[in-house]
Amino acid sequence: MSLVILAHPNYDKSFANKTIIDELKSNNMNIEIRNIYELYPDYDIDVKEEQKALLRHRNIIFQYPFYWYNMPAILKHWFDRVFEYQFAYGSKGDKLKDKNFIPSFTVGSSERSYTALGFQHFRVYEFCKHLEQTAYHTQMNYIEPIYFHGTSLAAGYTEEEIRVNARLHAKKLIQTLIELER
Numbered sequence: 001m002s003l004v005i006l007a008h009p010n011y012d013k014s015f016a017n018k019t020i021i022d023e024l025k026s027n028n029m030n031i032e033i034r035n036i037y038e039l040y041p042d043y044d045i046d047v048k049e050e051q052k053a054l055l056r057h058r059n060i061i062f063q064y065p066f067y068w069y070n071m072p073a074i075l076k077h078w079f080d081r082v083f084e085y086q087f088a089y090g091s092k093g094d095k096l097k098d099k100n101f102i103p104s105f106t107v108g109s110s111e112r113s114y115t116a117l118g119f120q121h122f123r124v125y126e127f128c129k130h131l132e133q134t135a136y137h138t139q140m141n142y143i144e145p146i147y148f149h150g151t152s153l154a155a156g157y158t159e160e161e162i163r164v165n166a167r168l169h170a171k172k173l174i175q176t177l178i179e180l181e182r
Contacts, residue, residue: 007075023170101135
């Protein structure tokens, strides 16, 4: 069973993230989706409920748009609150041990812009080290991020291009979940 922590501030207007979630829902997989913007519009995270959700699942997917080389603020706040001492780390903080930590996100700019000589100057994976360290610190299994570029209309991509690539992204995510369940 898998859990998706969805963190998109404009989910209803998202072509990419909405398509990914729709594909996951239509695939008849045993997935619980927690839209934290919808659940906590005031950022008042119910820590115990979120921890219970984490405990119910082996695969934890963090689905979000890549914002300013990071995750949206609510997801960072969610980590700060939910991955607390003696739950996620500390002498008794082994509750997430051996669970799979799966970053899944969308990137607005082109892949070409995320190169040493590109507009962003770094590759996407270089911005993910904090995710990897969080997984290791909480004794989770870090799964390489699943992401795709070109999700922004402002960057010149069409709705249809974005949706096609989002469906491909969802297939990769589903395949990863199938492999992890073996």
